[in-house]
Amino acid sequence: MLLISALIAVPRQTLAQQRLNWIAAGTFTCATALLAATPHAMAAEGQQDVRQENNYSEATALAKQLQAMLLVSLEPNAPSANGTDSVGQRLETQAVGQRFKDSDTPWVFCRLGINDTNAIDGAPTRLVNHPSLVELRHGPGIFVVDYAHAEDGLQGRIVSILPRTPGKYYQFSPSHIDELATLPPGTLTQRSMVLAVRVHPERPQSVSGMRDPMLAREAASHSAHQARIGKQGHHNWQTRSQRILGNQGFSGSPQEVCAESWENQDLLDSCVDCVASWRQSSGHWNAVKGVQSAYGYDIRRGPNGIWYATGILTK
Numbered sequence: 001m002l003l004i005s006a007l008i009a010v011p012r013q014t015l016a017q018q019r020l021n022w023i024a025a026g027t028f029t030c031a032t033a034l035l036a037a038t039p040h041a042m043a044a045e046g047q048q049d050v051r052q053e054n055n056y057s058e059a060t061a062l063a064k065q066l067q068a069m070l071l072v073s074l075e076p077n078a079p080s081a082n083g084t085d086s087v088g089q090r091l092e093t094q095a096v097g098q099r100f101k102d103s104d105t106p107w108v109f110c111r112l113g114i115n116d117t118n119a120i121d122g123a124p125t126r127l128v129n130h131p132s133l134v135e136l137r138h139g140p141g142i143f144v145v146d147y148a149h150a151e152d153g154l155q156g157r158i159v160s161i162l163p164r165t166p167g168k169y170y171q172f173s174p175s176h177i178d179e180l181a182t183l184p185p186g187t188l189t190q191r192s193m194v195l196a197v198r199v200h201p202e203r204p205q206s207v208s209g210m211r212d213p214m215l216a217r218e219a220a221s222h223s224a225h226q227a228r229i230g231k232q233g234h235h236n237w238q239t240r241s242q243r244i245l246g247n248q249g250f251s252g253s254p255q256e257v258c259a260e261s262w263e264n265q266d267l268l269d270s271c272v273d274c275v276a277s278w279r280q281s282s283g284h285w286n287a288v289k290g291v292q293s294a295y296g297y298d299i300r301r302g303p304n305g306i307w308y309a310t311g312i313l314t315k
Helices: 056-066 086-091 094-101 131-136 176-180 188-198 213-229 237-248 267-279 282-289
Strands: 050-052 069-075 107-113 117-120 123-126 141-146 157-163 255-260 294-301 307-314
Touching: 050 094, 056 069, 056 107, 056 117, 069 086, 086 094, 086 107, 086 176, 094 176, 131 141, 131 157, 141 176, 157 176, 157 188, 157 267, 176 188, 188 213, 188 267, 188 294, 188 307, 213 237, 213 255, 213 294, 213 307, 237 255, 255 267, 255 282, 267 282, 267 294, 267 307, 282 307
Parallel strands: 050 107, 069 107
Antiparallel strands: 069 141, 117 123, 141 157, 255 307, 294 307
16 A cells, blocks of 8 residues: 655745635535526536526526526626637637536636626625635636536536636636536535646646546545644545445445645645645656546645645545
């Protein structure tokens, strides 16, 4: 059984940013859940399509009806006033549309200006100012709300946020939009970690396998444990690995990689930071970059402002 040590020394740095504890816990309820919407007729069973509706309330209602993923692009100007926005233009290309159609999940696209307001709790509100979207860095970007996987407890949850404002580590690229089409179902923290692995310049192959729900739960649980005690490590790995083998019957030995971020970073900066930490260790990187049959990744922030990432991988 391969046990990979993850005690990578990472310097500490205090930033001015503050994040809410409920964000660190990975429970992000979308602002759309606060909007009243009138249902339309249900889409035909089995329909896989990409629809566009640039009215936020109507887009939310349509995504609910189609049991679709809702992708919202908050752009520097209203789409009607700015036909040259690179992200908006990319969303409307045939190639990107086909990529989302091939994802086997219906999608609804919604393009809005960053200054557009929507009625939330009866008051006109700029979406970028809503607490659930703090990870947008108060600027333009993309967020995804899941109305397609109610059985996984993801109904109405924000499951991806891509800020276009440059951060310390995460730098948006329009190509990251393409990754959203094929990210597996999961929470915001899980999908953010998978995205950070995918977009690493060396294109690690561990995420080319199957995202396993049990491994994802184990990764979430261990990240939360590290965050609670404020210490990185493979605590109780023997018990955890035996539980994995007993529940799934994997023929190979599970591997676990852990990392911690610098202090007081936002989510995507911390995800990219943790992947970079794994790159510094040959043992970690061999596991992360190698082809795996199944994986689970997650990350949690502790009261100390440090995020703790976990990956559990099996051959």
